[in-house]
Amino acid sequence: MSSSTLLFCVCAFFALAGAVGTVSARRPLRAAMALLAHIVALAGLYLTLHAQLLAAIQLLVYAGAIVVLFVFVIMLIGPASETSGSGRAGMVRMTSLVLMGMVTVTIAFAIVDTDPAAPRLPAGYGDVEGVGGALYTQGLVPFEIISITLLVAIIGAVAVARGKTAVEKQIEAKEKARAEVEARLGEGAAPAPAE
Amino acid sequence: MILGLGEYLSLATILFGIGAIGFLVRRNVLIQLMSIELMLNAVNVVLVAVNRFHPDNHAGQLFAFFVIAVAAAEVATGLAIVIALFRLKKSVDTDQAASLKH
Numbered sequence: 475m476s477s478s479t480l481l482f483c484v485c486a487f488f489a490l491a492g493a494v495g496t497v498s499a500r501r502p503l504r505a506a507m508a509l510l511a512h513i514v515a516l517a518g519l520y521l522t523l524h525a526q527l528l529a530a531i532q533l534l535v536y537a538g539a540i541v542v543l544f545v546f547v548i549m550l551i552g553p554a555s556e557t558s559g560s561g562r563a564g565m566v567r568m569t570s571l572v573l574m575g576m577v578t579v580t581i582a583f584a585i586v587d588t589d590p591a592a593p594r595l596p597a598g599y600g601d602v603e604g605v606g607g608a609l610y611t612q613g614l615v616p617f618e619i620i621s622i623t624l625l626v627a628i629i630g631a632v633a634v635a636r637g638k639t640a641v642e643k644q645i646e647a648k649e650k651a652r653a654e655v656e657a658r659l660g661e662g663a664a665p666a667p668a669e
Numbered sequence: 670m671i672l673g674l675g676e677y678l679s680l681a682t683i684l685f686g687i688g689a690i691g692f693l694v695r696r697n698v699l700i701q702l703m704s705i706e707l708m709l710n711a712v713n714v715v716l717v718a719v720n721r722f723h724p725d726n727h728a729g730q731l732f733a734f735f736v737i738a739v740a741a742a743e744v745a746t747g748l749a750i751v752i753a754l755f756r757l758k759k760s761v762d763t764d765q766a767a768s769l770k771h
Contacts, residue, residue, distance in 0.1 A: 479672055486680050493684050493707050497691030502699040509703050516710055523677070523721040528730050532713075535737050540706065540744050547748045548699060551755050557697045557762040570693040578686025582679035589673035595724050608727035609734065616731075620738045627742035635749035637756065 482522045488515035502555045506544045513537050524600040677718035685711035698754065698761045702747050709740045 492512025499505035513536040520529035548555050598604035609617055638646070688707030695701055713733040720729025751761060758765045 482672055482676070486676075489680070489684060490687075493687040496703050496707060497687055497695065497700070499700070502697060502703075505700050505703055509706065512707065513710070516714065519677075519680075519714060520717055522672070523717050525717045525721070525730055525733075528717060528733055531734060531737060535741055536706075536710075540741060543744060543748055544699065544703065547751060550752065551699075551761060554755070554759065555697075555699060555761055557760070567694045571690055574686055574690045574693060578682055578689070582682040582686075585682060586675040586679040588675045588678060590722050592673070592722060593724060595721075599724050600727075600730065605727050605730055605734070608731055612726070612728070613731045613735070616735055620735055624738065624742050627745045631745040631749035633749075634746065635752045 478522050481518060485515045485518035485522065488512070489519065500556065502548045503545065506541055506548060509544070510537055510541045513541065524595060525605075526600055527602050527605045528600070674718055674722045677714060681711045681714040681718070684714065696763050698751050698763050698766070701763065702744065702751070705747075706740060706744070709736055712736060 489512055492508045492510075492515060495508030496505045496512060499508055513532060517529040517532045517537075520526075520532060685708050688704045688711060691704030691707065692701050695704065713736055716729040716733040716736070718729075720727065720733075723729075754766055755761055757768070
């Protein structure tokens, strides 16, 4: 067994274990840690596929940013991040589990024998120079669009997640007080002609 | 045993299936978001593996790179929506998120 096959087997095992752990963990923080193991294992898989730059990006972006973001949100939400049981009927859950599992296993078994001969890799395949060159020639326009997408996502995330500022709370409180006063005046004024 | 494309593809299929099952079965919105990440990662494995067996250009790796970037944007907005939902409902259970139900 060659070293790359060994690396594949180890990484595949940890990727599967991490995925199962993510999906089945009761506490979201444990799910996040299982996701981290999954992501590191996938970076190892990318190494067996000669995608060194992508493995580094995977570690930086996923392990360094996305999992940390998940952990921050879980800590922000606190103990309520753990939901108790499921309101949905067990039957529906079992059906979706069984059907999805059957489809997955069928496709996985059907596909496992596709074995084209592994071609000889050209020089510079998968390293920083090769992927970077392709990124700035072939993929220049998508690259620029991605930067705008990320900017829009940042602004959107701030706009959605932001609570009310102190000034907005003051204005709201004043409006509420004014509405109450007006309602009271209205009550006071309305019975007066009747008397 | 020599590694072929098939092993990578079936591994990615199983990972995608686990992610899909997690998304369908779990009711915790945080874990559903993580399941979406599992599915995106499985697709990335397919892209990189197919690119390895057709190495004339870097199209698959470029696509995987863009998928990672879009996943980062998706998680940022998704988690912002989770926080807004939690502020509104005091819960991260998706069964509680029925405000748009008529």
